[in-house]
Amino acid sequence: MSGNRSRPLGVATIGYAFMGKAHSQAWRNVASYFDVPAFERTVLVGRDADAVAEAAARYGWAESATDWRSLLSRDDIDIVDICTPGWLHAEMAIAFLEAGKHVLVEKPLANSMTESAAMVAAAEAAAARGVRSMVGFNYRRVPALALARDLIGQGRVGTVRQVRVSYLQDWLADETAPMTWRLRKETAGSGALGDIASHAIDQVQFLLGDTVTDVSGRLHTFVPTRNGPDGPEPVTVDDAAWATLSLAGGAVASVEVSRVALGRKNALTIEVYGSEGSLAFDLERLNELMVLDGTVPVERQGLSRVLVTEPGHPYLDAWWPQGHTIGWEHTFTHQIRDFLTAIDTGVAPSPSFAEGLAVQRVLAAIQESAAAKSSIVTVGSI
Template structure:
């Protein structure tokens, strides 16, 4: 696509599930949004020459390379997009920022609080030079979620009292399912906690505009060994299968956060309900274009949760998409994210969430693990 708009050259590391979602976003962001720079998909990096070349052709990248360091060294790449397992995030992001590349990094930011803090510090120093970094908590870009935040921020719900967030999947419910890197703490850092709970923690804090300050938590491993994909030999599971958090926020709100990959029947059930003194809102990803809203001042004879179809041009992001009533899906949030990222860095503004925001999520994840180990409340 050549619109005559100057380009912003992208190099992406990793081409699996998240790499495909990000590629879709880079291909389409300038087609949907009027961007000051047009993302150009220069090169993708992977470990296998054959698989990476095939992914480049399928996903729309001009070149394929087998060493991410090559992307960082190239003068014709402006942005490094990190879509690899979380044990690689720190090394790639810190090197990219030091080389003067903007960075978009998938969540969770890192595998440990120490790594996340190092990344946040590298991003802080880079920002002083106009080099920006952001973490991909993409559910912020769902229009109904952004609308819920607007209603809370403008006071429509009154004083917020409590929040409940759940993120439930069932892909590990079969005890014979094969082992993978996601079940190895040295690769993934944690299980449902970091994979799903990180999204839930970020969304709760962002929608409320407040941070979690103290918490009590429990995690569980339900199946402690699984067959290897290669040999069939049992390998130990070293990450949590489910996590439950009771949290206090900085403004006095209390909340619960639940994450599980064993909730049989739930494929990607992410949602929240937030209750205030004047009303409530509720959202679930399986009906992601709808926000349920309750008006506490309504006539009790007809009061009830109202379905708001979030497809109007006045709703967040929707002025750039389809006519009212034509709903969006999972992939559209990645396009919204890419557009926000490009717009922010072109304006010389910190794209959100920042690495500092993502490091605070990591701080909460660390506190959860400390609480599980000590069976005590933990300050964040």
């Protein structure tokens, strides 16, 4: 597919809120730093005509549109980047894949297992026709975490045994924070679990290159009622979630997530303990990876703070000299780079929809376990 393209790839992005803004930043900048196939920022899609037109102008898209279906038949659109809420993912992604468009979809893959499975089927069918798809677990593109995966893959921590992941935020710590669609099960599916534990679980599987086989889970809502437009309303999703996970390769991981952990703003922390070394990471300091080499004599052994800004670190040769840090948004630029490269080289991009589904399965198993008094549940194969 690569090389003989007669024109730049046409790109459409659907959604212009938080994620649409972040993805737009990536599309706007990726070609200044990375060697990627030529593309054009053709169209930004949203429901409100005026607002999306203004967003398109602000974020640098050539045009705007309000009907996502209008893209299906457009020959000048090769790639669709779906940044809408989860309940819209399946319909859109499947339609675009069937129409021969490469699709990048924000995480989570979808709100239901049925939809997720249908998306995987569509993705596999499309792949047979050279049409690519990927789900946006952008934290795989944090250089420090990509480095962590490399180090684990090289055996530098030996056999991984124990993994600890937490993702702590505090935007719901204030009990007067109002009711929103995110706190209703019918619209959000789940609370902290689907929103941020999904990142945690994807990281466990990504870093270890392994698969969760069973889980025990617990969910809790600390503030059970919040004020909505019509007065007090029950919160029907979790504020916090806990799980232990068995991995096929023998490791055990714990996951804890929260939206009420006062003082933690975006604290995805990961600790990996192996037989020969260990690693630690905190998303609030995403330019750093703590690395312990267990083969150093114990008198000089300790967790080393590696500033992940060297040219030899993943993605970093494209940016600035050593010591000049990058930010959260750069993960999206790296994601677009990898997606474009995959399209260009014909290699299947990762994380695939199937990998996104694998995360959904673990989340579903945690919910099932939580509903069954935390009893261990085997992660299903649908």
